[in-house]
Amino acid sequence: MKVVKFGGSSLASGEQFEKVYHIVLSDAARKIIVVSAPGKRHKSDKKVTDLLIENADYYLTYREINEGLLEQVVGRFYSIAVELGIYTDIISDIRADIIARLTMSISNNKKYMDRVKAGGEDNTARLLAAYFNSKGKEAHYINPLEAGLFVTDQPGNAQVLAESYENLASLKEKSGILVFPGFFGYSKSGEILTFSRSGSDITGSILANAIHAELYENFTDVDAVYSVNPITVRNPKEIRELTYREMRELSYAGFSVLHDEALIPAYRAGIPVHIKNTNNPSAPGTKIVNQRTITNGPVIGIASAKGFCSIYVSKYLMNRELGFGRKLLQILEDFNLSYEHSPSGIDDISIILRQNEIGNEMEEAIRNRVFTELEADEVKIERNLALIMIVGEGMRHNVGTTARASRALAHCGVNIEMINQGSSEVSMMFGVKEVDEDRAVHSLYEEFFVSVSV
Numbered sequence: 001m002k003v004v005k006f007g008g009s010s011l012a013s014g015e016q017f018e019k020v021y022h023i024v025l026s027d028a029a030r031k032i033i034v035v036s037a038p039g040k041r042h043k044s045d046k047k048v049t050d051l052l053i054e055n056a057d058y059y060l061t062y063r064e065i066n067e068g069l070l071e072q073v074v075g076r077f078y079s080i081a082v083e084l085g086i087y088t089d090i091i092s093d094i095r096a097d098i099i100a101r102l103t104m105s106i107s108n109n110k111k112y113m114d115r116v117k118a119g120g121e122d123n124t125a126r127l128l129a130a131y132f133n134s135k136g137k138e139a140h141y142i143n144p145l146e147a148g149l150f151v152t153d154q155p156g157n158a159q160v161l162a163e164s165y166e167n168l169a170s171l172k173e174k175s176g177i178l179v180f181p182g183f184f185g186y187s188k189s190g191e192i193l194t195f196s197r198s199g200s201d202i203t204g205s206i207l208a209n210a211i212h213a214e215l216y217e218n219f220t221d222v223d224a225v226y227s228v229n230p231i232t233v234r235n236p237k238e239i240r241e242l243t244y245r246e247m248r249e250l251s252y253a254g255f256s257v258l259h260d261e262a263l264i265p266a267y268r269a270g271i272p273v274h275i276k277n278t279n280n281p282s283a284p285g286t287k288i289v290n291q292r293t294i295t296n297g298p299v300i301g302i303a304s305a306k307g308f309c310s311i312y313v314s315k316y317l318m319n320r321e322l323g324f325g326r327k328l329l330q331i332l333e334d335f336n337l338s339y340e341h342s343p344s345g346i347d348d349i350s351i352i353l354r355q356n357e358i359g360n361e362m363e364e365a366i367r368n369r370v371f372t373e374l375e376a377d378e379v380k381i382e383r384n385l386a387l388i389m390i391v392g393e394g395m396r397h398n399v400g401t402t403a404r405a406s407r408a409l410a411h412c413g414v415n416i417e418m419i420n421q422g423s424s425e426v427s428m429m430f431g432v433k434e435v436d437e438d439r440a441v442h443s444l445y446e447e448f449f450v451s452v453s454v
């Protein structure tokens with residue numbers, strides 16, 4: 001039995017729905033279909049989720065529906081139904097559902113937003129099931145509350161609760177194709193909560209774990225996971241096989257093709273993940289597995305992401321001071337900040353954080369506390385950093401990868417602000433200024449994938 005997830009790009013129009021229909025029917029093992037909300041049909045288009053957010057924002061501000069915005073969302077579903085020739089009252093049901101989400105009582109703005117956002121996936125699942133039925137195929141929309149997908153009470157960032165796996169296991173026994181909306185679950189008190197953005201990938205992985213699927217297929221709009229983001233480098237090398245660890249590191253640092261939280265459930269149950277292209281289903285795609293044979297050089301992928309800042313603290317004899325690191329992290333915890341990395345030296349430590357979490361006032365308050373409470377010699381906060389992650393299981397067995405990477409960065413004139421090598425030895429991270437990011441990635445790609453034989 002397979003769980004198959006289709007992303008927003010795979011469901012953006014009636015034509016895409018048709019492709020999904022044929023893909024699902026071409027393999028009888030494809031049992032549970034997880035759907036995102038319709039995505040962009042072209043570059044300047046809007047995702048249904050973003051349209052729903054605009055609708056919710058308007059309602060929160062004016063306490064009335066903006067008819068124009070509402071029509072944009074309903075119009076997306078309507079045009080898909082027309083293209084597919086589904087002439088039922090499904091569109092009036094979808095309109096009523098979205099109006100109900102928008103006009104319900106508001107106790108908490110963030111939860112209100114989640115309920116509206118979830119309308120994209122929920123109605124897409126209903127529409128896809130209706131399409132299968134219109135073609136005489138047995139398919140059922142599955143409601144995540146009835147199926148028992150329970151999550152924590154964290155709006156926009158919910159986490160699955162352990163009991164969900166047992167609840168969802170019984171889906172295996174149901175007949176026909178099951179169409180499950182991605183991206184959201186329910187709190188124990190019955191409220192809708194979404195995962196973070198792009199979270200339908202997480203739903204697919206949870207379901208694959210719950211039913212002990214033989215495979216979790218994730219259909220998107222690219223032929224493979226590429227060794228570098230195809231938006232940064234043209235026609236990059238395709239990756240055929242990746243380990244869970246490699247993909248985890250790469251998706252953390254910018255390989256948005258798979259949500260970085262989506263691997264854990266599949267990994268825990270040992271279920272391979274297969275990334276495939278809805279627009280070219282016969283392409284081999286990329287498999288994510290527990291172990292792979294290392295046929296390439298040390299590096300399998302290079303990922304990068306903007307939006308980080310570093311807090312650099314130095315103090316003479318820091319290494320001898322009991323509890324220094326703990327006290328520093330305690331200060332950050334007091335500000336409700338989680339940190340990403342902390343490379344350190346004998347007398348200094350840098351803490352890397354996501355900069356959108358620290359405003360200017362908070363920055364000043366942190367600086368003051370570190371100076372006064374920790375008696376630091378120097379505290380420097382640097383913004384607009386990009387992290388570049390070089391990843392590959394082969395790095396463990398290869399000498400000189402760091403030297404090659406540093407040489408490549410020096411070659412293109414990029415200054416390394418910080419280096420961090422993960423203890424797992426499958427990744428190496430470089431901090432550079434955001435303005436240097438693209439140049440650095442090109443040069444690293446050239447070094448590890450193009451010019452030098454490995």
Ligand SMILES: Nc1ncnc2c1ncn2[C@@H]1O[C@H](COP(=O)(O)OP(=O)(O)O)[C@@H](O)[C@H]1O
Pocket residue numbers: 006007008009010036039198219220221222224225226227228229230231254255256257258
């Ligand atoms: N290394 C990479 N390999 C493939 N795609 C990548 C990579 N890094 C970023 N992407 C982007 O991920 C996109 C697919 O993910 P996403 O937009 O979430 O699709 P979906 O609509 O299927 O959920 C691709 O179109 C591509 O632009």
Ligand SMILES: N[C@@H](CC(=O)OP(=O)(O)O)C(=O)O
Pocket residue numbers: 006007008009036037039047049050120182183196197198199200201
């Ligand atoms: N529709 C949601 C969830 C999702 O997974 O979407 P996509 O598959 O298009 O990344 C979002 O835009 O965040």
